Amino acid sequence: MSEKTDNREFLKRTTLQDLLNQKNVLTPLDNPQKRENSHIGGKNSFLEEKTSKLEEISLFIFKRGVNELKQEKYCCASALFETLLTFEPDHIKAKLNLAVALSQVGNNKKALAILESVLEQEPDNEVAIQNIKIIEESI
Amino acid sequence: MTRYIVFANRKGGCGKTTTAVNIACIFSIKNKKVLLVDLDPQAHATLSLRINPDPEKPNIYNLLDKKASFKEVIQQVITTPKINCHSITNKNDEKREKSRSKNLYIIPSSRNLSVVEMNAPRFSGDELYLAEILHNNASEFDYVIIDPPPSVGILSVSALVAAKEAYIPMPMHFLAMEGLAEMTRLIYQINATWNPELKLCGIIPTFYNKNTRITKEIASDIVNTFGTGRLAPPIRQNVALAEAPGHGCSIFEYAPDSIGAEDYETLAMFIENNVK
Numbered sequence: 001m002s003e004k005t006d007n008r009e010f011l012k013r014t015t016l017q018d019l020l021n022q023k024n025v026l027t028p029l030d031n032p033q034k035r036e037n038s039h040i041g042g043k044n045s046f047l048e049e050k051t052s053k054l055e056e057i058s059l060f061i062f063k064r065g066v067n068e069l070k071q072e073k074y075c076c077a078s079a080l081f082e083t084l085l086t087f088e089p090d091h092i093k094a095k096l097n098l099a100v101a102l103s104q105v106g107n108n109k110k111a112l113a114i115l116e117s118v119l120e121q122e123p124d125n126e127v128a129i130q131n132i133k134i135i136e137e138s139i
Numbered sequence: 140m141t142r143y144i145v146f147a148n149r150k151g152g153c154g155k156t157t158t159a160v161n162i163a164c165i166f167s168i169k170n171k172k173v174l175l176v177d178l179d180p181q182a183h184a185t186l187s188l189r190i191n192p193d194p195e196k197p198n199i200y201n202l203l204d205k206k207a208s209f210k211e212v213i214q215q216v217i218t219t220p221k222i223n224c225h226s227i228t229n230k231n232d233e234k235r236e237k238s239r240s241k242n243l244y245i246i247p248s249s250r251n252l253s254v255v256e257m258n259a260p261r262f263s264g265d266e267l268y269l270a271e272i273l274h275n276n277a278s279e280f281d282y283v284i285i286d287p288p289p290s291v292g293i294l295s296v297s298a299l300v301a302a303k304e305a306y307i308p309m310p311m312h313f314l315a316m317e318g319l320a321e322m323t324r325l326i327y328q329i330n331a332t333w334n335p336e337l338k339l340c341g342i343i344p345t346f347y348n349k350n351t352r353i354t355k356e357i358a359s360d361i362v363n364t365f366g367t368g369r370l371a372p373p374i375r376q377n378v379a380l381a382e383a384p385g386h387g388c389s390i391f392e393y394a395p396d397s398i399g400a401e402d403y404e405t406l407a408m409f410i411e412n413n414v415k
Contacts, residue, residue, distance in 0.1 A: 082335075
């Protein structure tokens with residue numbers, strides 16, 4: 001019986017979605033169909049969610065971003081912080097972490113622009129000031 | 140507005156260069172001003188248009204090495220179809236004459252471009268350089284078409300950073316599908332870190348044979364995963380497409396009545412209208 005099951009598993013075709021899952025590409029890039037479904041489709045519109053739910057999601061994304069950053073997965077981390085900033089464009093910690101992730105992959109120009117936007121919000125933010133110095137010295 | 144298009148796939152032999160050259164040619168025939176950027180050290184796009192990839196002449200390497208300016212490296216492509224090639228018949232002559240165009244320009248490649256790949260320190264920030272040059276200088280063109288090498292290195296990443304639309308040519312095989320998943324991951328990463336404007340606009344089935352089961356399965360996978368709009372019109376297997384580069388011309392000059400020419404014309408229409 002178990003042999004039969006194994007054979008069936010062996011014969012099962014690997015799909016494109018399986019391959020994307022293996023590579024942790026959870027949602028294909030810019031898939032309008034899926035976006036429409038998740039944001040507009042259904043009666044419980046995304047925009048009508050309670051604020052507390054949004055905060056919960058933001059915190060979840062932020063923690064995941066920090067986790068990816070700690071594991072030195074800079075591309076994944078920056079994608080998560082970028083996503084968070086679309087929810088909360090003024091999230092300073094997300095901006096600071098995004099700048100770290102971007103500078104780690106060499107995109108210093110964008111990292112500096114983000115840190116400068118932090119200083120526009122909080123002119124005395126020491127982390128931003130210090131990181132700008134570090135990046136400018138490294139260029 | 141200039142459209143920046145890359146035909147990318149890290150898998151070799153999937154029809155990237157053939158697609159880039161023929162799409163560049165058909166757009167130029169349609170009176171669009173086109174710049175083809177050959178970023179592959181193999182210089183196959185350059186060779187396909189009968190240009191000698193001479194390292195001594197200004198080429199993409201000199202541009203990336205900051206030893207030549209944008210204007211110094213671009214060359215106008217003068218198409219001169221070979222008269223005695225086997226598929227030329229009288230009825231094709233009129234079409235062939237129409238396919239001569241003065242709107243096609245190329246930044247040729249040369250073998251010394253491989254030095255860029257070998258010497259590039261990883262994560263140096265040089266990935267943005269090509270994008271800066273093209274975005275600052277190529278606004279006079281309607282289309283900038285980039286042909287990257289079949290690898291994931293600084294040249295391919297530079298191409299994806301410079302482009303705004305990515306198309307992935309792929310034969311309908313399982314291993315090519317793995318390549319597609321990998322390219323999707325790479326595009327996702329570059330979109331998140333370097334180029335938020337980059338979009339995966341289409342998957343182009345190449346060497347297409349509609350009668351095989353695997354072709355149907357993979358096409359259905361693509362539609363289920365990315366949506367119907369992402370599956371571009373296929374390019375059927377056609378020997379004239381393989382022969383044309385040897386004669387230094389596009390399929391529209393070499394065999395304008397072939398199914399290859401027909402398929403690339405359909406694909407060009409898809410790309411032209413695929414503006415979101």
